[in-house]
Amino acid sequence: MRRPTAKTLKTLAVFAFLIFVIVTSINAPSVLRIKLTDAGSPVLKAFRAVLSFPSRLIPFYSMRQDNKVLRARVDLLTRKLEEAKTVSYENERLKKLLELKKIAPFSTIPAQVIGRDPSNWSNSIIIDKGSSQGIKQQKGVMSARGLVGRVVEAGKDSSKILLITDPNSRVGVVIQRNRQGGMLMGRPDGKCKMVYIALDSDAKPGDKVVTAGFGGVFPKGILVGYVMKVAKEPGRLYKFAIIRPAQDLSKVEEVLCIR
Numbered sequence: 001m002r003r004p005t006a007k008t009l010k011t012l013a014v015f016a017f018l019i020f021v022i023v024t025s026i027n028a029p030s031v032l033r034i035k036l037t038d039a040g041s042p043v044l045k046a047f048r049a050v051l052s053f054p055s056r057l058i059p060f061y062s063m064r065q066d067n068k069v070l071r072a073r074v075d076l077l078t079r080k081l082e083e084a085k086t087v088s089y090e091n092e093r094l095k096k097l098l099e100l101k102k103i104a105p106f107s108t109i110p111a112q113v114i115g116r117d118p119s120n121w122s123n124s125i126i127i128d129k130g131s132s133q134g135i136k137q138q139k140g141v142m143s144a145r146g147l148v149g150r151v152v153e154a155g156k157d158s159s160k161i162l163l164i165t166d167p168n169s170r171v172g173v174v175i176q177r178n179r180q181g182g183m184l185m186g187r188p189d190g191k192c193k194m195v196y197i198a199l200d201s202d203a204k205p206g207d208k209v210v211t212a213g214f215g216g217v218f219p220k221g222i223l224v225g226y227v228m229k230v231a232k233e234p235g236r237l238y239k240f241a242i243i244r245p246a247q248d249l250s251k252v253e254e255v256l257c258i259r
Contacts, residue, residue, distance in 0.1 A: 096144035097254050106219050108142075108256035109134050114158070123166035123186065127255060130155040140211075140218040140258040146246030147171070147224045148255050150217055159257075163249050164224065165190050172212040173224055175203050181212055184224060184243065190250070192225060197239040203230045209243055219258060 101108050111129040129135050131154045141148045141161050149169065153160035162169055164186055171184040173194060180201045182194045197203055207227040213220025225243040233240045 093144065093254055097256060099144075101256060104256070107259040109259060111135075111159075111255050111257055113253050113255065117160055123163050123169075124149075124152075125161045125163065125249075125252070127159050127161060127257070128157070129257065130157045130159050132156050134259060135159045135257050136259070138217055140222070141255050142222055142258070143247045143252050143255050145223070145248075147211060147218065147222050148247055148249065148252060151257065161255070164192055164245060165249055171218060171224065172214040173209050174212045175201075175227070176208040176210050178202060178207075182241075184209070187242075190245075191228070192243040192245060194227075194241040194243050195233065195238065197230070197241060199232070199237065199239060201239060203227060203239065203241055205229060209241075 097110060101110065109129055111127040111133075113125050114128045115126040117124040117126060125148075127135075127141075135151060135154045137151050137154050139151050141150060147164055149161045149163040149166070151159050152162045164171055164184065166186040167188060169184075169186040172181070173184045174181045175197075178201065180197055180203055182196045185193050185195065187193055194209060205227050209224045209227060211218040211220060211222040211224060223246045225245040227241045228244050229242040230239055231241075232238075
């Protein structure tokens with residue numbers, strides 16, 4: 001809406017004043033007052049509209065300011081809600097990890113993932129514990145969901161973990177249901193491959209795969225993952241299985257390092 005100019009205000013004020021004086025004058029004939037009232041009605045309405053313009057504008061401005069305040073409050077509450085969800089999820093993960101630490105039949109050291117090795121981004125992680133906290137090389141690492149990998153480098157206050165999905169990883173495993181043994185190797189696609197499965201084995205999709213406990217790196221019975229597919233290895237006298245890790249290794253944030 002266009003704001004009235006100073007010239008318009010002055011003109012309307014003069015006309016309105018003259019009409020008001022004549023109309024309210026006791027000396028003016030009644031017929032003249034009536035005619036002037038009728039004729040000046042548009043001018044008086046216009047002048048009234050001009051005078052009321054600020055009063056209409058101020059509430060509108062006030063509403064806009066209130067709206068900004070309310071939007072800011074909504075944004076603040078939304079951010080606080082998301083922060084609360086993050087804390088809740090973290091507490092839930094830590095609670096599960098603590099419960100696992102209590103029931104595990106071996107001693108463990110909790111640690112947080114603080115990064116990934118730039119030279120091996122997808123298949124290794126860095127944790128915030130090292131030799132000063134009791135971390136040792138070639139020891140297994142797990143999460144609340146399952147096996148994660150093994151320590152390959154232990155610094156004073158940080159360590160590098162080779163994930164089970166790395167092609168250089170090797171883990172002795174068994175299928176829990178039928179105790180069929182094999183070797184677990186990492187794959188570039190984030191899954192694992194279990195080889196040396198006997199041809200007469202009845203391994204099938206959905207079977208749980210756990211650590212065999214050989215070699216002293218990984219204790220026996222840690223959940224590794226689930227069978228997705230079983231097939232015969234071409235040109236070999238054994239089967240293989242594609243294994244989906246129990247822990248999504250791209251999202252792991254807390255781990256337990258086995259002493």
